[in-house]
Amino acid sequence: MWDFPLWPESASTVAPSVENLYLFIVALNVGITALVFFLLILFSVLYYRRSEDQVPPQYHGSMLLEIGWTAIPTVICLVIFAWGVKVYAELVVPPADATDVYVVGRQWMWKAQYPGGQREINALHAVVGKPVKLTLTSEDVLHSFSIPAFRVKSDAVPGRYTTLWFQPTKPGVYHIFCTEYCGTEHSRMIGKITVMEEADYQKWLSEKAELGDAVQGRKLFSKLQCVTCHAGESQARAPSLEEIYMKRIPLAYDKGSPVAHGATALADENYLRESIRYPSARIAAGFQYPSIMPAYDESLVSEDELFQVIAYIKSLKKGQTPARVEQTTIPSALGAPTGRK
Ligand code: CUA
Numbered sequence: 001m002w003d004f005p006l007w008p009e010s011a012s013t014v015a016p017s018v019e020n021l022y023l024f025i026v027a028l029n030v031g032i033t034a035l036v037f038f039l040l041i042l043f044s045v046l047y048y049r050r051s052e053d054q055v056p057p058q059y060h061g062s063m064l065l066e067i068g069w070t071a072i073p074t075v076i077c078l079v080i081f082a083w084g085v086k087v088y089a090e091l092v093v094p095p096a097d098a099t100d101v102y103v104v105g106r107q108w109m110w111k112a113q114y115p116g117g118q119r120e121i122n123a124l125h126a127v128v129g130k131p132v133k134l135t136l137t138s139e140d141v142l143h144s145f146s147i148p149a150f151r152v153k154s155d156a157v158p159g160r161y162t163t164l165w166f167q168p169t170k171p172g173v174y175h176i177f178c179t180e181y182c183g184t185e186h187s188r189m190i191g192k193i194t195v196m197e198e199a200d201y202q203k204w205l206s207e208k209a210e211l212g213d214a215v216q217g218r219k220l221f222s223k224l225q226c227v228t229c230h231a232g233e234s235q236a237r238a239p240s241l242e243e244i245y246m247k248r249i250p251l252a253y254d255k256g257s258p259v260a261h262g263a264t265a266l267a268d269e270n271y272l273r274e275s276i277r278y279p280s281a282r283i284a285a286g287f288q289y290p291s292i293m294p295a296y297d298e299s300l301v302s303e304d305e306l307f308q309v310i311a312y313i314k315s316l317k318k319g320q321t322p323a324r325v326e327q328t329t330i331p332s333a334l335g336a337p338t339g340r341k
Pocket residue numbers: 105106108142143144178179180181182183186187189
């Protein structure tokens with residue numbers, strides 16, 4: 001694109017598609033406005049009143065005109081619709097090989113976590129030509145995560161996960177904005193994304209390396225006593241979590257009501273999150289309502305920790321549930337039934 005300060009750099013694979021549609025709509029608007037003004041002036045010149053008593057010929061309808069001004073705008077709208085659907089589909093479906101990065105918004109910063117456990121605040125790093133999928137949430141109010149140079153934007157909503165993906169096309173440093181008014185320092189909820197070559201990125205990752213999310217999640221899984229009930233055995237007090245990610249789970253109860261036989265829930269990130277925050281919301285077949293599991297609210301598991309626990313559950317393979325540790329005590333704050341006196 002040309003160098004025009006109101007036009008952000010175009011640096012992702014979807015950017016040209018978004019731009020082309022946008023420019024088409026702008027051109028259409030400019031064209032129609034110009035046509036209206038041209039006709040206005042032309043008709044003023046051709047048909048102005050030439051004498052005090054001049055009466056123009058009267059028209060009482062024209063089939064051709066009516067069909068024309070109905071059909072032409074309809075076709076234009078349908079073209080914009082079909083084109084919009086195509087671009088939207090491109091924007092919402094991430095490639096399967098995208099790198100997963102979790103982003104938590106809060107007043108007033110963006111916190112990011114990488115699969116290898118690297119974390120950063122108000123910054124992201126990505127590789128030229130490699131897709132990245134962001135999973136977004138918020139700890140407090142609505143925020144909106146936007147990278148104008150990539151033409152991508154998604155709300156960060158407390159209580160659920162939303163996603164956004166991009167594939168950078170050139171190295172550089174680009175703005176990250178919060179584009180939803182979220183309080184006093186909304187305008188300072190900004191950051192930078194650095195797009196680098198693969199080798200530089202690997203170097204950066206290894207410098208930032210800490211323990212991976214799944215490894216941190218495994219620690220939390222023991223610390224929060226999840227393993228006491230989710231023991232991975234058939235007689236356990238809670239369902240086994242091994243290899244449940246993206247499986248369809250047969251349900252017994254949905255919001256307290258028994259469900260029809262055969263009803264299922266897809267064990268995606270939002271289902272796992274809900275089952276941790278609100279264990280009684282949807283209960284798997286074979287278990288009773290209400291759930292004996294305590295609700296793990298924000299005072300027990302922060303949004304960051306929740307991502308780690310979910311990363312761990314996603315990584316859990318058959319037979320990998322850690323052995324129960326006998327001498328542990330359930331933190332009293334959880335108020336969990338311990339079965340011990
Ligand atoms: Cu966060 Cu505006």
